[in-house]
Amino acid sequence: MDQSATLTGTTVAQPRRRPFLSPLNQRRWKNFKANRRGYWSLWVFLFLFILSMFAEFIANDKPIVAVYKDQILTPIFHTYSEKVLFPDDPLALPRIDFTDSFIQDEINAHGWMLWPPIRFSYRTVNKEVPTAAPSKPAFLFDSREELCARYPMGAQDPNCVAGNFNWLGTDDQARDVLARLIYGFRISVLFGLILTALSAVVGVTFGAIQGFFGGWTDLIGQRVIEIWSSMPVLYLLLIIAAILPPGFWILLGIMLLFSWVSFVGIVRAEFLRARNFEYVNAARALGVPNRTIMFRHLLPNAMISTLTFLPFILNGSITTLTSLDFLGFGLPPGSASLGELILQGKNNLQAPWLGFSGFIVISVMLSLLIFIGEATRDAFDPRKTFG
Amino acid sequence: MTGTPLLSVRDLSVAFTQGGETTLAVDRISFDIADGETVALVGESGSGKSVSALSVLKLLQYPAASHPSGKIDFLGKDLLAAKEADLRKMRGNQIAMIFQEPMTSLNPLHTVERQIGEILRLHGAREAVIPERTLDLLDQVGIRDAAKRLKAYPHQLSGGQRQRVMIAMALSNKPKLLIADEPTTALDVTVQAQILQLLDDLKREEQMSMLFITHDLGIVRRIADRVCVMTNGKIVETGRTEDIFANPQHDYTKHLLAAEPKGRPILLNDNAAEILKADGMKVWFPIRKGLLRKTVDNVKAVDGVDVSVRAGQTLGIVGESGSGKTTLGLALTRLISSEGRIVFDGRNIDAFSFEAMRPLRREIQVVFQDPFGSLSPRMSVDEIVAEGLAVHEPKLTREERDTRVVEALHEVGLDPDTRFRYPHEFSGGQRQRIAIARAMVLKPKFVMLDEPTSALDMSVQAQVVDLLRDLQRRHDLAYLFISHDLKVVRALANEVMVMRNGKVVEFGRSEQIFDDPKTDYTKALMAAAFDIEVAPAGVVNE
Numbered sequence: 001m002d003q004s005a006t007l008t009g010t011t012v013a014q015p016r017r018r019p020f021l022s023p024l025n026q027r028r029w030k031n032f033k034a035n036r037r038g039y040w041s042l043w044v045f046l047f048l049f050i051l052s053m054f055a056e057f058i059a060n061d062k063p064i065v066a067v068y069k070d071q072i073l074t075p076i077f078h079t080y081s082e083k084v085l086f087p088d089d090p091l092a093l094p095r096i097d098f099t100d101s102f103i104q105d106e107i108n109a110h111g112w113m114l115w116p117p118i119r120f121s122y123r124t125v126n127k128e129v130p131t132a133a134p135s136k137p138a139f140l141f142d143s144r145e146e147l148c149a150r151y152p153m154g155a156q157d158p159n160c161v162a163g164n165f166n167w168l169g170t171d172d173q174a175r176d177v178l179a180r181l182i183y184g185f186r187i188s189v190l191f192g193l194i195l196t197a198l199s200a201v202v203g204v205t206f207g208a209i210q211g212f213f214g215g216w217t218d219l220i221g222q223r224v225i226e227i228w229s230s231m232p233v234l235y236l237l238l239i240i241a242a243i244l245p246p247g248f249w250i251l252l253g254i255m256l257l258f259s260w261v262s263f264v265g266i267v268r269a270e271f272l273r274a275r276n277f278e279y280v281n282a283a284r285a286l287g288v289p290n291r292t293i294m295f296r297h298l299l300p301n302a303m304i305s306t307l308t309f310l311p312f313i314l315n316g317s318i319t320t321l322t323s324l325d326f327l328g329f330g331l332p333p334g335s336a337s338l339g340e341l342i343l344q345g346k347n348n349l350q351a352p353w354l355g356f357s358g359f360i361v362i363s364v365m366l367s368l369l370i371f372i373g374e375a376t377r378d379a380f381d382p383r384k385t386f387g
Numbered sequence: 388m389t390g391t392p393l394l395s396v397r398d399l400s401v402a403f404t405q406g407g408e409t410t411l412a413v414d415r416i417s418f419d420i421a422d423g424e425t426v427a428l429v430g431e432s433g434s435g436k437s438v439s440a441l442s443v444l445k446l447l448q449y450p451a452a453s454h455p456s457g458k459i460d461f462l463g464k465d466l467l468a469a470k471e472a473d474l475r476k477m478r479g480n481q482i483a484m485i486f487q488e489p490m491t492s493l494n495p496l497h498t499v500e501r502q503i504g505e506i507l508r509l510h511g512a513r514e515a516v517i518p519e520r521t522l523d524l525l526d527q528v529g530i531r532d533a534a535k536r537l538k539a540y541p542h543q544l545s546g547g548q549r550q551r552v553m554i555a556m557a558l559s560n561k562p563k564l565l566i567a568d569e570p571t572t573a574l575d576v577t578v579q580a581q582i583l584q585l586l587d588d589l590k591r592e593e594q595m596s597m598l599f600i601t602h603d604l605g606i607v608r609r610i611a612d613r614v615c616v617m618t619n620g621k622i623v624e625t626g627r628t629e630d631i632f633a634n635p636q637h638d639y640t641k642h643l644l645a646a647e648p649k650g651r652p653i654l655l656n657d658n659a660a661e662i663l664k665a666d667g668m669k670v671w672f673p674i675r676k677g678l679l680r681k682t683v684d685n686v687k688a689v690d691g692v693d694v695s696v697r698a699g700q701t702l703g704i705v706g707e708s709g710s711g712k713t714t715l716g717l718a719l720t721r722l723i724s725s726e727g728r729i730v731f732d733g734r735n736i737d738a739f740s741f742e743a744m745r746p747l748r749r750e751i752q753v754v755f756q757d758p759f760g761s762l763s764p765r766m767s768v769d770e771i772v773a774e775g776l777a778v779h780e781p782k783l784t785r786e787e788r789d790t791r792v793v794e795a796l797h798e799v800g801l802d803p804d805t806r807f808r809y810p811h812e813f814s815g816g817q818r819q820r821i822a823i824a825r826a827m828v829l830k831p832k833f834v835m836l837d838e839p840t841s842a843l844d845m846s847v848q849a850q851v852v853d854l855l856r857d858l859q860r861r862h863d864l865a866y867l868f869i870s871h872d873l874k875v876v877r878a879l880a881n882e883v884m885v886m887r888n889g890k891v892v893e894f895g896r897s898e899q900i901f902d903d904p905k906t907d908y909t910k911a912l913m914a915a916a917f918d919i920e921v922a923p924a925g926v927v928n929e
């Protein structure tokens with residue numbers, strides 16, 4: 001029975017073990033890399049995203065570490081009472097304000113502090129703004145004297161350092177724009193990612209059930225979705241946002257109610273097409289349960305179109321969040337939000353750095369995601385894979 | 388033969404470049420076609436025969452394809468060096484082509500009349516003569532009631548009629564050379580015989596030459612004057628048809644000629660226990676009409692069929708496409724719903740739900756036709772083969788499961804070391820072995836084989852048939868073997884059931900059906916399959 005020898009037309013290198021990526025995925029990764037723009041966008045985006053995850057260490061109004069009388073303080077993780085510094089003071093406040101020069105002097109006298117590169121958090125109000133808020137970016141000032149005019153000792157003040165300059169200016173409440181951009185980028189991307197992931201889970205589940213079982217399930221599901229998706233989403237969002245207290249998770253929940261619908265169509269179509277594939281029939285003939293068939297044989301098929309769609313949905317989510325913020329129905333007041341920054345730019349045309357910096361960050365972020373999306377589409381293009 | 392040939396191909400090479408790698412698909416082949424001559428290019432899939440034929444009209448995907456060497460002389464003109472505009476004048480005019488798949492070669496949105504008219508118009512026929520000429524052409528290719536068929540859309544025609552329309556389109560400008568690329572492969576044997584007859588007649592009437600590409604030696608013998616045998620992009624032997632068949636020189640030609648499925652089924656044992664029995668099987672698909680979707684009629688895919696399969700024996704079911712043979716197989720294995728009693732191994736299974744059937748699935752296994760479609764491209768071979776084990780023997784440890792997979796792969800003649808590879812790295816024959824291993828690993832009692840050899844090359848078919856017979860002998864398996872290929876059925880089946888339009892036309896022992904068929908339909912089927920002869924009018928479909 002040694003016919004395999006005559007059958008083998010070509011000899012392939014023999015990997016003994018399964019490679020980390022299946023050959024199909026290796027080819028996809030190659031296609032992805034072939035799109036240079038998308039490939040670089042992915043790295044740039046990942047770099048920015050991971051950097052922004054550590055926003056507290058980059059822009060904060062507390063030092064990263066402080067050593068006071070051999071005691072190590074980590075103010076980013078803990079809130080310290082002033083009793084740490086002045087154990088006997090009956091008037092000690094429950095929170096240490098590290099921007100206070102009296103406190104700084106006390107700590108520096110008995111230890112040292114390591115400050116983040118930007119000494120403002122997104123909600124820190126700069127009490128020493130050089131001009132009336134909104135104040136212009138630091139690089140537009142002529143001299144250090146001008147920049148540090150409000151410090152008690154002027155340019156000689158120990159706080160007149162790069163970390164305390166507002167490199168991109170301040171907004172109309174004297175908050176540092178750069179810090180707000182870093183935090184705003186993070187919250188936008190996180191919001192988009194969570195919303196997209198949740199919508200994908202809900203949408204794929206619905207689409208899979210409809211496509212796999214077909215018939216009445218499909219018919220009823222489709223009609224429900226038709227009615228659901230014909231609602232004027234933006235107005236509904238405005239109404240609900242006006243009733244419920246604004247918040248990250250509430251907003252996410254409201255938007256999730258409508259955003260999952262966009263996945264159903266593609267997943268349902270993929271399942272309808274693939275449920276009659278021969279290897280699906282073969283699995284049925286083996287007695288494999290429906291759930292396993294859906295997960296193991298059909299879902300990978302549907303994932304291709306879903307993944308291709310994902311970056312664009314992500315972009316859409318971010319844009320919606322930004323526009324809600326712009327309209328004032330988004331995240332609670334005070335949160336770092338790109339939409340709110342743009343709104344300020346609109347209201348303060350005499351301070352163009354507000355609008356410009358917000359616009360540039362949003363457009364760079366969205367462009368990067370679109371480029372990544374294009375490369376993803378290339379990667380999953382079957383004609384590129386097999387052509 | 389005349390002095391100068393009509394078409395002369397010299398040192399033609401075709402190379403494909405993909406991702407920086409260049410593969411040579413055709414390697415310096417040369418052949419001639421004289422006036423009025425039919426030359427057949429024969430070879431298995433991947434031998435480069437279609438690519439060679441397509442390069443005559445430069446129909447390949449350029450610039451991915453290129454011609455490192457070669458010259459194609461047609462009436463004193465080098466086609467390889469010709470400009471695109473000149474080639475366009477040539478295509479469909481002096482050189483016409485018909486393709487394998489009549490389903491997709493016609494535009495589904497245009498009527499027959501319009502599609503034929505378009506070709507005539509493109510090559511400068513006067514508007515006034517077009518309707519008349521179209522009708523003539525349809526008559527000429529043997530479409531009955533041609534005038535009524537003018538307004539038909541492709542989906543309203545049968546496969547054979549569609550291929551006739553394609554031929555009419557090819558003939559419309561009286562070409563000197565007709566290139567036919569597997570024109571009958573997608574058709575039933577009886578229709579195939581009709582189309583070949585038609586091509587032969589037309590060639591004589593129109594004084595055409597023909598370049599015929601096929602993998603089927605029976606057709607070559609029937610239609611070709613000369614044969615070029617191709618393998619791995621090279622022509623290994625050229626000669627007159629009679630000489631090649633009577634006295635093949637090259638090893639590959641001998642191998643090809645010897646490759647037909649041979650051997651006899653294992654002996655019929657009348658005393659063997661009946662493992663599957665079904666009475667009055669019916670699969671009807673309702674046709675609903677009107678506002679209330681009332682069932683007005685049924686498509687009777689399977690209409691009252693009795694089946695009985697005995698342990699260790701093979702029941703062959705033959706019939707043309709649309710005869711209901713696959714539907715019957717699916718109904719018997721309870722993959723689609725049906726009416727009628729089905730008894731498997733003493734149990735009445737026709738009312739079993741999908742859940743209730745699950746324990747029985749390990750005893751009833753299915754091997755599908757298309758080894759490219761039936762294996763999930765995302766799973767490695769060991770995952771594919773082990774899938775059924777996970778369902779039916781969940782208690783097996785990882786090592787035990789692996790041992791079973793290795794055993795099964797060994798049994799179907801595959802190297803178990805290859806089990807971590809993915810299906811696309813295997814050839815069609817190897818893939819079909821994987822599919823068989825997937826069925827065998829569960830140690831079934833009954834296997835439904837749905838055209839397991841039709842997607843394979845002839846020599847691979849023979850190997851798969853040998854393998855199936857060997858497995859049957861070793862494990863006392865019962866087979867339900869569904870095929871339109873009578874040669875394969877003869878090599879494997881003890882009993883044969885001939886189906887047509889959902890009904891059984893004839894049933895009997897294999898020898899009796901093949902050697903002494905009783906009904907006209909079976910006779911026609913045999914004649915078409917073994918001798919490629921056309922049946923008298925009315926016996927078979929068109």
